[in-house]
Amino acid sequence: MTDPAPSPAPAPDAAGVPPPVRPSPPALTVGVVGLFILALLYTVYFGRDVLLPICLALLLSLLLRPVVRGLYRCGLPDWLGAAVVVVGVCTAGGVAFTTLSIPAAAWVERMPRLVNDLQVKLSDIRESLDRARKASEQIESIAGPSNPQEVVIRGPSLARQVLSHTEAVIANVVIMLVLLYFFLARGRISLETVIGTMRSVDDRVHYALLAATVQQNIAAYLATITIINICLGLATAGAMWAVGLPNPALWGTLAGVLNYIPFIGPGVVTVILALAGALTFDTPAQMLVPPVVFVALTTLEGNVLTPLIVGRRLALNPIAVFVSILFWGWMWGVPGALLAVPILAVFKIVCDAHGPLKAVGAVLGQAPPVPLTGGSAAAPAAGSRR
Template identity: 70%
Template structure:
């Protein structure tokens, strides 16, 4: 036997410890974010600078959703859609024109009374006016001291168009927009369904055609029911306001009732503005404290009853919208398109909610709006 010892087998070398590599970043992510950001900026610029074109289109589209059931009802009675659409447009704009002529006289009277109204308000709010005059005088003295230090300042007067020219320009713009709105509304009512069916028919996938047909039907039914319900509620609020103002003895009660019904399409802001208007009218009409605060407080009670009980009970939860989303929508569209944009803010938000709920990736946004 040999004296040599057998060496133990060599153990394999330890595997080197490797730290896990961080997940590789997709180099296209920053590009995608930049493209989305540029698209949003371009969309905002288009909405803002194209409001003269986009506003009549959007208003005609929403009115067509509201009036489409009327055209469908006339079609069931035997009238073709083209003729039914013409009848609906003539009736709607004829009723609006009649209301304008009826309320034009009291509205003109209040406009002509504005100088006297301002004088009466200054007299009744004398203490507040004195404080404003003192602040104005102090500001003038500060400006005069600054101009004395920097030398004599030159005053440049820029003469703009006269009041008559501005009124004429605004009247021309309103008439042009009304004519465009009538034409667009007629075509949406007469040819809108066929155009939508032709667009959906171009899709190759049958499931997509069925899905988008159902989405279009949902938008039509829900928005039409929502707008019709809100319109009936606002008409009821206008009638109740007219009756309340007549009982309080406020002049031109029908004018304030009509304004209350129209401005109630703008939640939160509309009733607040109407309350301030009624307070000013009461302050100019009455002398006693009860009579001054009675009409605006009555209107506040009516709007609280409508907003907290009547509208939730009738509209239900089918298109219940988040109050924060509603307020932000009013601010956004009011900034974009002015008063018409504020009136259209809630219907646009309701349409967006339905569209978001119909697409799986956008359902979280729809849930946030609802």
């Protein structure tokens, strides 16, 4: 049996130059996918002012959707139930902001005097640093020029920066609340409309079941994490009150909010409590009590409570969690870091519920035990009211 003849090489043209070799279809596909990923990253980064309130409103709608469903069962239509929920969110946020802004402003006003007190308490360390600084300046004066010229570039004032950030925050909050209302009032109807346009009955049932499973798992995960963070905040506030640190509600709220950022959030709270303890107490032993107590609480929460409760439903890969925090923190700053883990959990749940993406979901962590089977879950999206 003879081997097949090799394909002839492309013939050169009249000038003796061979024609260009066209890329194979796989190489062309990889190039197109790469360009698409770069364009997507570019859009996500520069569109953060629009995408951030949309993502936050979508996650809050998944968390608060069971409340709207419960109000519907009590006789309130979706549009009225959504209005009640949004008004409740605004009221709770306003009360929390009003309650916590007063002690936060008091700490800011006391900061210069507290810094002076801290300098007195740490005078020995300061003297050592001053001697090291003077020695460094002497070395620089010997090695460097005698009359160096400094160029000072003045940026916008602090008041202007605070005003611009405040305006941006208020605009994003208003956009987020409006979107939250529409997601709660019209999200289910929009989903039913999209699924109803499918021609195949099997496709309608499959995607209705897929949407119901994804919504159920995401709502359960977000609610569980929120309850755990609230408990951690209450425990932190009680512990700070017990050790005598002023404004325990402020530290409890800070601990509960920043606990949405694994690894980094508790570390930031520990540093802040250490500074607050140093500014409040006199002896080194008393200064170390607040951060040590918080480290004990967050260790108990991270190694016992969260794995025991959340691990039964969804266990995320720590590597994927850390990479997600770095990525979204780089993309959207602190709000992106806060949303990194919920976004990763949503993406993993979607991958687990969709067959072709189950391998990706397995890399991101352990799959939830809720199976994608049964017919009753398809009812909310297949056309019935609930």
